[in-house]
Amino acid sequence: WASIREQPISTPRLEGYKVLFINLLHEARPAFSSAEIEAIQKFVRDGGGLFVIADHTNVYRHAERINPVLAPMGLEVTYHSALDTSPNAVSGTAWIAITNFMEHPVNQDIGMISFQPGGTMADSGAIARTSERGFGDLWDEANTGGYYGNWRYDNDPELEPKGEVPVVVAAEYGQGRVVVVGDQNIYGDAWLHFGDNFKHALNAFEW
Numbered sequence: 001w002a003s004i005r006e007q008p009i010s011t012p013r014l015e016g017y018k019v020l021f022i023n024l025l026h027e028a029r030p031a032f033s034s035a036e037i038e039a040i041q042k043f044v045r046d047g048g049g050l051f052v053i054a055d056h057t058n059v060y061r062h063a064e065r066i067n068p069v070l071a072p073m074g075l076e077v078t079y080h081s082a083l084d085t086s087p088n089a090v091s092g093t094a095w096i097a098i099t100n101f102m103e104h105p106v107n108q109d110i111g112m113i114s115f116q117p118g119g120t121m122a123d124s125g126a127i128a129r130t131s132e133r134g135f136g137d138l139w140d141e142a143n144t145g146g147y148y149g150n151w152r153y154d155n156d157p158e159l160e161p162k163g164e165v166p167v168v169v170a171a172e173y174g175q176g177r178v179v180v181v182g183d184q185n186i187y188g189d190a191w192l193h194f195g196d197n198f199k200h201a202l203n204a205f206e207w
Contacts, residue, residue, distance in 0.1 A: 009036040011043070019049040019205060022069075024184040027061040037069050044073070045174030051204055052180040053187070056081040056119040057139035059147035063119070073173040075180055076122035080136030080160065081149055082115055082167045082182060088131045090114060093151060097195065098167060100129040105207045106170055106179060112195040118167060118183025126166035135162040170207070179204045 004013055009032070014020060020043060032040075044050050052066060054077040063077040070076060084096040094117030101107040104127040113128070120136040137149035138160050154160055167182045181187075181204070186197050 008033070009039050011039045014039065014043045014048065017048070019051055020044075021051045021053075021205075022066070023053045024055050025060065025062040025065045027065075031065050032069065040069050041072055041173075044176035044178055047175040049176060049205075049207075050178040052178070053184050054119050054121075054180055054182045055184050056117050056182075057137070057147045057149060059119075070178070070180065073171050073178050074124045075169050075171055075178065076124070077180065077182070078120045078122055078136065078161075079139040080120040080165075081139075081151075082118045082120045082130055082134065082165060083137050083151070083153075084130045084134040088133065090116075096130065096134070098128055098130065100131055100164055102127045102129075104170060106168070106200070106203045108203055110196045110200055110203070113168075113186060113197050113200050114191065114195050115167065115183040116185045116191060118181075118186070120161065121166040121169045121180060121182060123166055125169035125171040127170045128168035129164040129166050132163050134165050136160050136165050177207060179207065 058079045063079055067076055083093040085093060088097045090097050096115050098113045101110060106127055135153045139147055140149050153162060170179045185191050187201050192198050
């Protein structure tokens with residue numbers, strides 16, 4: 001493996017690698033250039049794997065930075081927190097247990113993964129969802145205390161999805177594959193071995 005954090009992404013730099021892992025993007029870092037976006041998309045089209053970590057409500061402006069990369073692949077990170085209620089709430093409505101999985105290699109032998117808090121995706125390519133009691137809490141841009149909404153469902157399905165909301169998506173693009181997971185905490189040191197989080201990470205890399 002190699003870290004290319006301080007170098008521009010390019011086709012020659014990605015040559016010889018099987019997976020490009022993009023952790024949660026941050027507004028303090030430069031946005032991807034058009035050349036970098038094309039290099040990433042070409043890498044996947046030519047058979048590479050892309051594994052992206054997103055999070056809640058465009059935190060650190062990550063969603064608006066990664067969505068141009070994902071758009072041709074039919075995937076999109078939305079500007080919502082993924083919230084749920086009992087029995088899928090581990091604590092409050094934001095630390096949630098995700099048990100609603102579609103049949104997919106990334107979900108093999110997975111019974112439960114957990115977000116704290118995470119974000120949602122557009123419906124295309126969904127392979128894991130909240131429960132039928134879950135919902136997406138829209139980012140309130142006026143909230144200067146953090147990238148959050150108001151922590152409740154506002155009874156507006158046009159703005160806030162309700163029900164089985166996508167939280168992990170996957171797709172094939174050209175000869176390659178892409179997985180997007182809506183939370184950075186899921187694979188962090190503190191929560192990696194909570195539930196099946198660790199197995200889920202391995203499955204995603206292997207697929």
